[in-house]
Amino acid sequence: MRTVITLAAGLTTLAMASHAFAAGPPEQNIRQAYRMILSQADTNKDGKLSAAECRAVWKDKDTAEKNCDFWDIDKDGFITEAEYVKQGSSFGRKK
Numbered sequence: 001m002r003t004v005i006t007l008a009a010g011l012t013t014l015a016m017a018s019h020a021f022a023a024g025p026p027e028q029n030i031r032q033a034y035r036m037i038l039s040q041a042d043t044n045k046d047g048k049l050s051a052a053e054c055r056a057v058w059k060d061k062d063t064a065e066k067n068c069d070f071w072d073i074d075k076d077g078f079i080t081e082a083e084y085v086k087q088g089s090s091f092g093r094k095k
Contacts, residue, residue: 030088
């Protein structure tokens, strides 16, 4: 599971670093990364990541809290594909 999640995170990071994505990574790539993470981390198969499912990805509790809070835009305890896409689209954007 960690390998798939690490790969998805790496792909997202690579997309963020690329000059070709100056306006942010393509939405299709973000959705694909979310679905890869979901396929491994969504233990109850409800189509979204609960706070507990998200935190289970990281060994370090502080890192888990920080990352899970970042992706959960509406702070309802779940990370949906829409939230993941919105946050992922913000990477690489010029401020």
